[in-house]
Amino acid sequence: MRFADLFRLAGGNLLRNRTRSAMTLIGIAIGVAALFALLSYGSGLQRLAEQEVATLELYNTFRVTSTPNPVDSFADLSVRAVEADTTEPVPLTDSLLAEIAALPGVLAAYPEVAFPVRVQANEREVFAGAEAVPLAFGAFPAYQPTAGAFFETETDSSLLIPRSMAERLGFEPAEAAVGETVTVLTATLDYAKLQRALFSFGMGMQSLPIREQPHTLRVAGVLPTEGQALSGFVRLLVPLGLAETMQKVTFFSTLDLVTRGPATDGYAAARVQIENEDDYAAIKSAIESEGVYATGFREQFAQLDRLFAIMNGSLAIVGLIALLVATIGIANTMTMNVVERTREIGVMKAIGGEDGTVQRLFVAESLLLGVVGTVLGLAFGWLVTEALSAGVIAYLDRIGVPPVDLFYTPFLVVVGIGIVTLIVSVLAGFIPARRAARIEPIEALRHA
């Protein structure tokens, strides 16, 4: 039988029991849509993370610590031996950082200073994560204000805020914030309270020994948030020198305390920004020859990729389960089609149809269900992701966060889903089709 006839007959047969075919198609479409939406979600998150890393130039960043950086091991699933560390940690001092900064290819080496703040202006308040940056960062596009200017000096009493934060603080338009002053509240240990708590052995302590310290800072500029969907809207920048003079606690969560390692003299951690990724390995070994530990963000992102692979894999498994159910639906439909048409199959045999021809006809029916179901499912999945995406963006807009497209569908995902469903629908139709092929022509005369 000719190819075109095969599919013409198969299509005609599927139209004979419209309800059954439609139900089967809906099943496939839901499975495909689920797979599509879940994989688009996983890919979307991965893309956002990768964009952010690239925009912030983190591929060229090291985190330097006196002791091995335990953050490394969070995403590392392998078991490693615990080694007793006998060497004395080398403190991260200003002179050591100056030495590192002087290495060829190093743009900046500076203490890592990040701390939680509240920002107030126009009788409004937002939470933010403050990050200290050296003057050298003015060279990066992501740190270039779209209005105003980067810091003039290390000790400027000024800050840079993302555009959306300016809007949330009531500056209309966001550029109007440039030159205005805002109040930044840092958390700091309340020694008086702490002392009292120590004398009473902790009894009678009503709250944590923390109080807030207000700082009045001028908005030097407004930052773009493109490519920083995950954290851009909460990050504000202060010059390094200013940050060092501000009283603050520098942890966002207890995890920060755990990962900081044992206390040493000098800074808890430092960051090293390099100019060119070709120098990556050379600079890493140069830093480590000083006796400190340099962990490239790049290495952490390799682990991040692995985590994303695991996440996408898990999402795919959930989607594939939906598809498996749809496959059982195809097999069931095809079995019913074969049983119902036993007599007709017998007639086809009696008028010269070969086993293979009959088998191909039923595989074609199954394949056709798969193809149409896949097309419907992809369209349906796309509608679902568009709707969810629009919903998320509307919600973020209401709370003043720049739009984030959570879904991203690589072409490979579409191709992959197509291939999987085609294979699966052929397999689902195969056993019923074989059964049809084995029907004897004499059946044309039975089943009266």
Place this chain on the structure above:
Amino acid sequence: MPDPFIRFDDVARTYQRGSSTVHALRGVDLALPPHSFTAVVGRSGSGKSTLMHLLAAMERPTRGQITVGEWTVTDLDRDARARYRREVVGMIFQRFNLVASMDAVGNVELPLVLAGVDARERRQRAEAMLEQVGLSDRRTHRPDELSGGEQQRVAIARALIHDPPLLLADEPTGNLDSQTAAEIVGLLRQIHDAGRSVLVVTHNLSEFEHVAERVVRLSDGAVVEDRLLYAA
């Protein structure tokens, strides 16, 4: 007598029904010349249908050999039997057995579709065939829109579309009134006159008395009569 076209040599077929064995055919010998018109008669259960199924290679004998022209029917594997049916045999049934979802043309061209003939050619041949059986104006009707006689005509057109030398018919008039039955018999006669061998199974010999050249009577699986009705 010329070389026989159809030959049965000591053909037997038994069926197992529970613990008892049914002898549907018990050592049948037959030799039918080319272009013959044979009526196979006998009481219900005498083995007529079994004989026809064996001839159509729809079943295999328990014993013996069947040859049709160059074909040793009893030696063929599954695909070869399908090819034999496609090239040698046209078949019509008591219950017509049309495909309900296809119109008359679709049913008639189905053997050509299965054989991989291209669309334009098979459509032409199907329409010509429908014209021959007098159904040109019913081309696009589905089986449920046709009378019994019309359905059997469509079935005959389908059986002949691939131009087989042998037409087999099992009780082709069994579901038709006598008027319509006579028309179908007339059609079978034309088909025979056009140079084909026709073998009809019937329990009503009178319908075929004036067209059949030969009568083969079966009783309890054995040939009890094999005579010419008039000289061919």
